[in-house]
Amino acid sequence: MAEVVLDGVGKVYTDGTRAVTSLDLTVADGEFLVLVGPSGCGKTTALRMVAGLEEISEGTVSIGDRVVNRVPSRDRDVAMVFQSYALYPHLNVRDNIGFGLRLRKLPKTEIRERVDRAARTLGLAEHLGRKPRQLSGGQRQRVAMGRAIVREPQAFLMDEPLSNLDAKLRVQMRAQIARLTRELGVTTLYVTHDQTEAMTLGDRVAVMKKGVLQQVAPPQELYDHPVNLFVAGFIGSPAMNLLTGALTRDEAGDFAVDVGSQRLSVPAEVLAARPALAGYAGRSLIVGIRPEDLHDAALEGAEPAPGAVLRAEADLVEAMGSEVLVHVSVDAPPAVTEDVQELARDVGAEEQVPDPDAAHSELVARFGPRTRAREGAGVVMRVATDRLHFFDPETGLSITEDA
């Protein structure tokens, strides 16, 4: 096992496409790091450079203490799990798993033992004699995992290994991968565009956009303290509500943010945590509210404090069983920046990017299952104002200490 370090890594394809730009990333020894981002942001390219399947245009990649830029894949001692699984169709499961060991000329008995052990771990023991085409999707996925783990490599590289499975199986295999890599304690670089997968699997998560690394942090920190609009909008489902507001300061020196015709007060601790925020007084900025920070006041009984309430009409109520998503419209203009458009592009909803001049924007609130919110009826929402996010409308950066 070893540390994997990317230092200023860049990739320009022969046709001139720039896929990755000065990527600095360290996967600590034994760490599970997830590389996440929208389609086409360069995740696969980055992974393939570590694997040695793609030439490194700029910077260096090291595995252990060794710079591997000029080392061919076969000598890098890393194993890769492909999205397509890439099982050898002419070999049975045993030979598929043992292929790498055979090429390394290990003794037959040892290969046998190691393959048996891996097959037991993955629950493939009864299928060792089968050909890949006789296996189900989940079994093929496990064979692909087996092929990686028998080699006991320095690091695992995985490129969307679960994306070919149906939803239920994916959740199951996700848990299995988490358990397995934790047991083995092997350094893993895992690529996905599914933020749920990233959040549940990663010790740390690295978010990329258009070949540029945005933020690397443990999942919870990424969720609580996104450094910019892109990360804020990408992590979390349903996504964070983003709208344009104006920061005001009254005579007493208290700050509040105007969201359309309604006013939310900004608690002192938020200002303390974001010293630069005071500088935005009298200016417009982008306010971010996570759906779960909007609570159904009717369910809570107590009347919410003034300055922590949003009133609106429910447009759409989606009951999910354990929760209810309530879509409401407020009279504040939506936040539309390049990041927001990029996020919409990723989910294929470009045409749904709201008009920045629109007077209303759509918010999603996540209520408890017993909410009585009905479509067309008004809802009163208590806003957890201590958890508001603020972003600069020009740069899209989170407004924190440095002004």
Next chain:
Amino acid sequence: MSAPAASDPTKPSPPPRPEMGIRRGLASRIVGRTGGGLAAVLLALIALFWLMPTFGLLVSSLRDPQEMSKSGWWKVLGKPSDLTFSNYDKLLDNKDMTRAFFNTIWITVPSTLLVILIGSLAAYAFAWLEFPGRDWLFLVVVGLLVVPVQVALIPISKLYGDTGLFGTITGVVLFHVAFGLPFAVFLLRNYFAGIPRDLLEAARMDGGTDLTIFFRVILPLGLPAIASLGIFQFLWVWNDMLIALIYADTESAPLTVALQSQSRAFGANIDVLAPGAFLSLIVPVLVFFGFQRYFVQGVMAGAVK
């Protein structure tokens, strides 16, 4: 175009035509029926009909030459005891014919194996190795496909004369290899290029060099194409006469040339021709049956995803 009849409202309209989308082609209906008993019988009959001349040749080769000139081969069916192996005995005693038979094998087998070996290595390079000018070079190879054998006859004769290859089996083999390769490279490259890239990359990650990838991944997966190519090349060389006629001498002449010279020497010596022809026919048939399952087999199924 005028169609007064069709536009005349007093005339009955033509019956509605069956939906083209629903109607199936004759061939597809035949294929659909092949599971049935009647179709199986029909197919067997057609196959028998096609096999008739071959069967006739076999029977002829087993008859007494005197009888053969007097009656048709089917007469023997009433009296199977007349069949005899004497023609084959004589054939085996005929030094020219046995030598020709082994010459054919000595020409065909190396020509086929060399074309497969060189062709598949070249095809792998054209499909999967990156080097400057690769695709242009491949286009040149494809261009060679249309070069007729005849244009090479005279220059190669000169070359063989100078190098002492004229009249040797080696010379004939080299010629067949040279003219078999463009097609081999073309066919195999296109097939190899269809092998999923992930498989080769997986092998590379597993510690494979180009050579191990070639032998352990490309060759086994390319088997259907290689088998097809092998059969084509085998048949072409086995049945070739032109090249052998020009470059082989009497010592190195294959069966095709020997059969031809026999028929000219003795006129109606059907007792040599029939068994000789049958012998030259049965080997390719056996080769075909040996490899035909690779034609059919979809080795690729389940490779990815």
